[in-house]
Amino acid sequence: MDTILVLLHTEADGRLAKSALEALAAAVDTSAALGGAVLTVGIVGRDAKAAAGTVASCGAKRFLAASGPGLETPRYGSDAAAAEQIAKAAGATIVLAPATSRWCRVLSGVAHRLGGRSDSHVTALKADSGSLSVTRWYYRQRFEAVLSRSERPWVIMLDPGCHAPWTGAGGSLGSPTPAATPEDVMVAVSAEAKRTTVTGVQAPSAGEQTIRPDAKLLLVAGAGWSKKQPDGQTHVPEAEALILGFLKKTQASLGGSKSIVDMSGEGTTAFKFMTHLNQVGQTGATPRHPKGLSTCCHGEEPHVVGWRFVNERRAVNLDPSCGWAQGKADVLYVADAFAVMAKVNELLKG
Numbered sequence: 001m002d003t004i005l006v007l008l009h010t011e012a013d014g015r016l017a018k019s020a021l022e023a024l025a026a027a028v029d030t031s032a033a034l035g036g037a038v039l040t041v042g043i044v045g046r047d048a049k050a051a052a053g054t055v056a057s058c059g060a061k062r063f064l065a066a067s068g069p070g071l072e073t074p075r076y077g078s079d080a081a082a083a084e085q086i087a088k089a090a091g092a093t094i095v096l097a098p099a100t101s102r103w104c105r106v107l108s109g110v111a112h113r114l115g116g117r118s119d120s121h122v123t124a125l126k127a128d129s130g131s132l133s134v135t136r137w138y139y140r141q142r143f144e145a146v147l148s149r150s151e152r153p154w155v156i157m158l159d160p161g162c163h164a165p166w167t168g169a170g171g172s173l174g175s176p177t178p179a180a181t182p183e184d185v186m187v188a189v190s191a192e193a194k195r196t197t198v199t200g201v202q203a204p205s206a207g208e209q210t211i212r213p214d215a216k217l218l219l220v221a222g223a224g225w226s227k228k229q230p231d232g233q234t235h236v237p238e239a240e241a242l243i244l245g246f247l248k249k250t251q252a253s254l255g256g257s258k259s260i261v262d263m264s265g266e267g268t269t270a271f272k273f274m275t276h277l278n279q280v281g282q283t284g285a286t287p288r289h290p291k292g293l294s295t296c297c298h299g300e301e302p303h304v305v306g307w308r309f310v311n312e313r314r315a316v317n318l319d320p321s322c323g324w325a326q327g328k329a330d331v332l333y334v335a336d337a338f339a340v341m342a343k344v345n346e347l348l349k350g
Contacts, residue, residue, distance in 0.1 A: 002037040002132075004030060005092035006060075007044070007083060009102055014047030016054065018214065019098035021165035023158050026125055027096045028058055028166065033127035037094075040064065042086035043182070044079065046072045052182040057168055064089055065182035070189040074102040076109075077193025083110045086185050092153050094132065096125075099157040107155050116153035123162045141286050141308045160213065161288035161309075210247060210254035210273055217252040218289040218310060219243070220280055222297025223259035224317075224337065226270055235338070240271055242341040249348040253289060255280035255306075257297050281306040295337040299323030316340050 006027035008020040016024075024041070031039040040062040043051050048065035056063075066082040083106060087095055095111075097103045099120055111118035124135040126146075133148040134156055203209075225239040247254055256271075256278040263270035280287060281303040292310040297303065299315060300323050307313060307328075314331040315324035324332045333340060 002034055002093045003040060003091050004034075004037050004094045004096060005040045005042050005087055005090040007042045007086065007095055007097040007103070007107075008051075009079075009100070010043065010045035010048060010051050012046070014045075014050060016043075016051050017098075017100070018165050019100055019160040021055075021167075022160060022163045023096055023098040024055060024058055025166035026158055026163040029163075030094075030096070030125050030127055030132065031059075034130060034132065035127075038062075040090040040092065042066075042083075042090060042185075044071055044082045044086070049182045055166065055168070058166060062090065063182040064185050066185040066187050068187070068189075070194060071187065073198040074105070075194070075196045075198070076106050077196065078187070078189045079103075080106040080110050080113070081189055081193060082185070082187045083107060084113050085187050087114055087153060089183070089185050095153055095155040097155070097157050099159045104157060107157060111153070111155040114153050114155075116155060117149050117151045118155035118157070119147060119149075120157040122156050122158050125156070125158070141305055208273070211277060212251065212253040213287070215251060215253040216290050217250060218255055218280075218287055218292040219246060219250075219252045220255040220257065220292065220294045220297055221260055221271070221274070222257045222295060223263070224296025226260065226263060229338065236271070238338070240273070242338065242345060243271070244273065245345045246341060246348070249345065252293075253287065254278055255285070255287065255292075257281065257303050258283060294324065294329070295341065297324075299326075299328050304328045 004027055006024050008016055011017050027039060031037045039060045041060040042064040044066045048067040052063040052065055064086050066086060070078045071082055097107060104120060108118045119134060122134045122136050126133050131148060133146050135144060135146050137144055221243055226234060226236050228234055256274050258279055258281055261274055261276050261279045282305050284306055286306050286308060288309040291312045292307060294315040313329045315329040316333045316335055316337045317324060318336060320334045
């Protein structure tokens with residue numbers, strides 16, 4: 001009989017993020033599908049016990065919590081020690097965790113310490129006849145593979161956005177309750193493991209944030225925004241105003257083609273708010289937004305492969321034979337993106 005440990009961490013405010021609730025829901029479903037598997041919830045970070053109380057009705061047999069001054073901020077040495085101790089305390093044969101930057105940094109090393117195996121960027125789990133298999137993509141989402149392993153413990157990192165989040169018996173996240181009585185897991189963090197210290201956090205204000213993973217709409221800007229327009233001049237400041245105005249009004253997430261994000265390194269005038277973190281495509285990100293709108297981008301295959309998980313695709317391009325017109329978009333507007341976005345922003349004001 002397998003013992004499934006869903007390993008979560010709290011955010012800076014002590015709450016569980018949506019990605020954590022997605023991993024919890026996947027663990028609950030997998031435990032039921034495996035038939036008799038024991039489910040344990042392990043939580044690391046600030047106010048871990050209180051966070052356990054918010055998911056007390058998930059059906060887990062045990063709740064393990066590791067918290068303290070050394071575990072409030074992400075750090076390889078302390079996080080790895082906490083994850084290892086919780087996995088040993090749970091006697092876990094399967095460890096499921098959200099593929100956050102905090103866990104992706106440490107869990108492969110933890111799997112090695114435990115003598116097990118790990119798989120990251122998993123997009124789905126399936127239990128059949130008591131055997132667990134996982135699905136993940138390779139070669140920038142061009143190949144899909146289904147994997148199973150006999151080695152235990154098996155550490156699995158589930159990509160955010162691939163499973164509906166756990167919402168509790170009442171259809172919403174529960175309030176803290178004493179129904180869950182977390183067991184304290186003592187983590188001895190050595191001085192050597194504390195060599196890395198967090199001195200502060202630099203983050204843009206909410207109005208300046210352009211990457212919003214939970215946004216319902218993805219707006220992608222291509223290199224065409226920075227090229228010469230019909231009057232023979234470039235209009236980068238106007239393009240910046242149009243794009244930022246749209247993002248502020250819709251709270252959409254911003255993506256970019258490789259060409260546009262590379263411009264800042266080539267000495268060409270480019271958007272001040274566009275970085276390589278915004279890149280979508282074969283060498284960039286593969287976002288999972290319900291809808292996507294591409295502007296001034298030709299829709300070539302290395303870029304469009306990053307749209308694989310965007311359900312509804314629309315594009316604005318002056319070229320009626322661009323890549324988007326070759327079956328890669330649901331709707332192609334053959335129009336000037338400057339004029340289209342200006343009109344859209346005007347309509348959004350009303």
